[in-house]
Amino acid sequence: MKTVIKTKDLTKIYNSSVAPVKAVNNVSLEFGEGEFTAIVGPSGSGKTTFLNLIGGLDKPTEGQVIIDDTDISNMKESKLFDFRLKNIGFVFQSYNLIPVLTAKENVSFIMLLQNQAKEAMEKRAVEMLEQVGLSDKIDVRPSKLSGGQQQRVAVARALASKPKFVLADEPTANLDTESAFNLLDIMSRLNKEENITLIFSTHDQRVIDRARRIITLVDGAVSKDEAFDR
Amino acid sequence: MKTLIKISWRNIWRNKTRSVVIIVAIVLGLMGGVFGAAMRLALEKQQFEDTIETQISHIQIHHPEFIANPEARFHISDGLEIASDLNKRDDIKVASPRIVFDGMAATANLNAGVRIKGIDTEIEDKTTGLEELIIEGSYLIEEGRIPSIIIGRRLAEKLNTAVGSRMVLTFQDIEGEVINASFRIEGIYSLPSRTFEERKVFVKNTVINEIIGDAKAVSEIAIVINNPDDFRSVASELQNAYPDTRVRHWGDLQPSLYYSLEVLDEALIWILIIVIMAVSFGLLNTILMSILERARELGMLLAIGMKRAKIFSMIVMETTIISLFSGVVGLLMSYGMISILNNTGVPIPGGDGLSELGYASVLYPSLETGFYFQIVVVLVVFAVLASIYPAWKAIRLQPAEAVRQE
Ligand SMILES: Nc1ncnc2c1ncn2[C@@H]1O[C@H](COP(=O)(O)OP(=O)(O)O)[C@@H](O)[C@H]1O
Ligand SMILES: [Mg+2]
Numbered sequence: 001m002k003t004v005i006k007t008k009d010l011t012k013i014y015n016s017s018v019a020p021v022k023a024v025n026n027v028s029l030e031f032g033e034g035e036f037t038a039i040v041g042p043s044g045s046g047k048t049t050f051l052n053l054i055g056g057l058d059k060p061t062e063g064q065v066i067i068d069d070t071d072i073s074n075m076k077e078s079k080l081f082d083f084r085l086k087n088i089g090f091v092f093q094s095y096n097l098i099p100v101l102t103a104k105e106n107v108s109f110i111m112l113l114q115n116q117a118k119e120a121m122e123k124r125a126v127e128m129l130e131q132v133g134l135s136d137k138i139d140v141r142p143s144k145l146s147g148g149q150q151q152r153v154a155v156a157r158a159l160a161s162k163p164k165f166v167l168a169d170e171p172t173a174n175l176d177t178e179s180a181f182n183l184l185d186i187m188s189r190l191n192k193e194e195n196i197t198l199i200f201s202t203h204d205q206r207v208i209d210r211a212r213r214i215i216t217l218v219d220g221a222v223s224k225d226e227a228f229d230r
Numbered sequence: 231m232k233t234l235i236k237i238s239w240r241n242i243w244r245n246k247t248r249s250v251v252i253i254v255a256i257v258l259g260l261m262g263g264v265f266g267a268a269m270r271l272a273l274e275k276q277q278f279e280d281t282i283e284t285q286i287s288h289i290q291i292h293h294p295e296f297i298a299n300p301e302a303r304f305h306i307s308d309g310l311e312i313a314s315d316l317n318k319r320d321d322i323k324v325a326s327p328r329i330v331f332d333g334m335a336a337t338a339n340l341n342a343g344v345r346i347k348g349i350d351t352e353i354e355d356k357t358t359g360l361e362e363l364i365i366e367g368s369y370l371i372e373e374g375r376i377p378s379i380i381i382g383r384r385l386a387e388k389l390n391t392a393v394g395s396r397m398v399l400t401f402q403d404i405e406g407e408v409i410n411a412s413f414r415i416e417g418i419y420s421l422p423s424r425t426f427e428e429r430k431v432f433v434k435n436t437v438i439n440e441i442i443g444d445a446k447a448v449s450e451i452a453i454v455i456n457n458p459d460d461f462r463s464v465a466s467e468l469q470n471a472y473p474d475t476r477v478r479h480w481g482d483l484q485p486s487l488y489y490s491l492e493v494l495d496e497a498l499i500w501i502l503i504i505v506i507m508a509v510s511f512g513l514l515n516t517i518l519m520s521i522l523e524r525a526r527e528l529g530m531l532l533a534i535g536m537k538r539a540k541i542f543s544m545i546v547m548e549t550t551i552i553s554l555f556s557g558v559v560g561l562l563m564s565y566g567m568i569s570i571l572n573n574t575g576v577p578i579p580g581g582d583g584l585s586e587l588g589y590a591s592v593l594y595p596s597l598e599t600g601f602y603f604q605i606v607v608v609l610v611v612f613a614v615l616a617s618i619y620p621a622w623k624a625i626r627l628q629p630a631e632a633v634r635q636e
Contacts, residue, residue, distance in 0.1 A: 048634060057533055058630040078537075085535025092533075092633050095526040100240035105233075112233055113536055157534075169633075 001032035010063035025220035038211035046220035047201035089158030091168035096154035148179025165197035260560030263505035268595035309448020333401030348438035367393035367417035378416035382427030529632020545621035553613030
C-alpha cells in the first residue's frame, strides 16, 4: 500500500505562560492510501494538534511531516495555502460552511478556489451532495440544515475536490447519536467507494469502532496503534 | 470574482440591523454634508450676485484722487471716449460712464448725506439692471420741467418722502462751488443692501453734468465683462491701457467676498471630507465587529486554502459595496432634497441681519452634478481606507488557532 502521510519524530511544544506543553510528543506514523483511521484519546491528548500538523495548519517544533515525498514542515506559508487547497480536505467540528452560500455553492466554493471550470464544478457539487444524501437540500443555506446535514455538506465539500486525504477533527462532537452514525456510515462508504484516505479524530466512543485503524494518543504520544478488518 | 461579490453582498445583509444602521448613518451624513455645502455655495453665489452684479460690476475705473475724495472735480479725462472705446471691446459686455460725487439730500424738514450718480439711463440699465429694481414710480425716462431722481426705499423712509415729491440736492460743482438743485422723485428702487438703498441716488448724467458745469465729465466707469472669470486679466489690461486712471476689479473693491469665494471650492469638498471621514469611522467599526464575529468562519476559509489576499479583497469588497450602495442612495436623496429646496428656497434664520449687510435672506441651494460624483469617489476611497484595518485584522488570523474549538 502506498504511503500518503509520514511523520518523523513529530513534536509540538506550546509555550504557554504557565509551563511548556508537549501537545504532540515524538510521533512517527505512516498513513497508507485508502486508510480509514481514527485518532482517539481523551480531551487534551493532542488530537487536534496532530491533525493541524499533518494538515499543514500548524508548524511542528521538531520532526517532519512528509506528504507524498514532500516535506511540508518547513514549507513557506504561501505555498502551504496552495498545498492545502490542492491536497487536503478538511472537516471541522463546526463552522465548516459559509453561512451566506447554499449547500451547492459551499461545495463548489473549494473548486472555485482551485479555478475549476464552472460547469464541471457545479456538476461535481451536485453529485457529491447526492452521495451524502442531500440531493433535496442543494439550494438550501446552512442555517436551514440540521447539524448532521451541515456536517454532511462539509464532507461533500472536503471530498469534492478529490484531495489526497481528508482530515476530520471531531466531526461528530456536536451531533446526536443517529446523525453521528449516519455521518460515519457516509464517510466509511466514501472511503471505500472513492478510495479516499480519511483520518478523523474523536473521543466519542459511539463512533470509534467504525474505523479500520485506531491510533490512541495519551499526552501527545502514541500509546496504541491497532488495525481492524471491517 | 463574481462569487466574491456575491458573498460580500450577502455578508452585508447577514446582520441586517447593523448594516441598515450604518447605511442610514452614511445617507444622513451625506445629506447633511451636501446640504451644508449647497447652502454655503448658494450663500456665496447670492452674495456675489447681490454685491457684484447689481452694485459694483466686475471692474470700475476712476480718477486716482476720486477714491479718497469723491468730488465732481476728480473726473476721468476723456471719460466718455474711454467708455465708448470700452463698449467696442469683445471681452466687455457693457461699460457704463457715470458722474459721481457726494452731496446732501433734503426734503421739507429732513436731510441726509447721499452719493449722487449721474447715469446714462440706457447703458446703466444694461450694467446693473436698475430699471428692474424699481418698486414704485418709474425709471428715469421722461424729462419734465423739473429733472427726475431715483432714490432707494430706505432713503425715502428716512426722509419721509414718496414718489412725486420734491428733493433738493446740495453739492459742489466742477470748480468746487457749492450749489443747490431741485429734483422730482420719479422712482424708488429696492436692493437687498440697506446701506446702498440709503445712500445711492440716481439722476440723468446729461442733466447733472449741465448743473455742475461740465457736459462731458465722467468720474466712474462701471464695467461688466463677458467672461466673469477673466476679471483679473481684463483689469490689468485696462490699467495698462489707461495709466492715468485707477482700475480696480471687484476683488479689490470687495476683498472679503473675494477671498471667501476664492477658498470656497476647496472649502466645500473639505466639509464633505470631514463628514465622510466621520462616517468612515462608523463603517470601520461596523466592519471590524463583523470580522471579529466571523473569526471562526474566516479561519476555516484560511484553513481550506483561501488565500489571505482573497480574504482581504473580500472584506474590502464588502466595504466598497456598502459604501457605494449608501453613497448612491445618499446622493440620490441629497439630489432630490436640493432640487426641492432649489424650488422652494430656504429662509435663513436672522435673514434680516444679512439683508442689513446687503445679502438676500432666502437661499436657493444648488450643486453641480459633477460634485455628486466627486463625493461618491471620496466616499469610496475613504471606505476602502477604513476597511484596510479590519481586513488586515482578518488576514492576521492563524487558521490553526481560529478553527480550534474551545
Ligand atoms: N495554542 C495553545 N497554547 C498552549 N497550549 C495549547 C494550545 N493549543 C493546545 N494546547 C494544549 O495542547 C494540548 C493538546 O491540545 P489539543 O491538541 O487541542 O488536544 P485535543 O484535541 O486532543 O483535545 C492541551 O493540553 C492543550 O491545552
Ligand atoms: Mg481537539
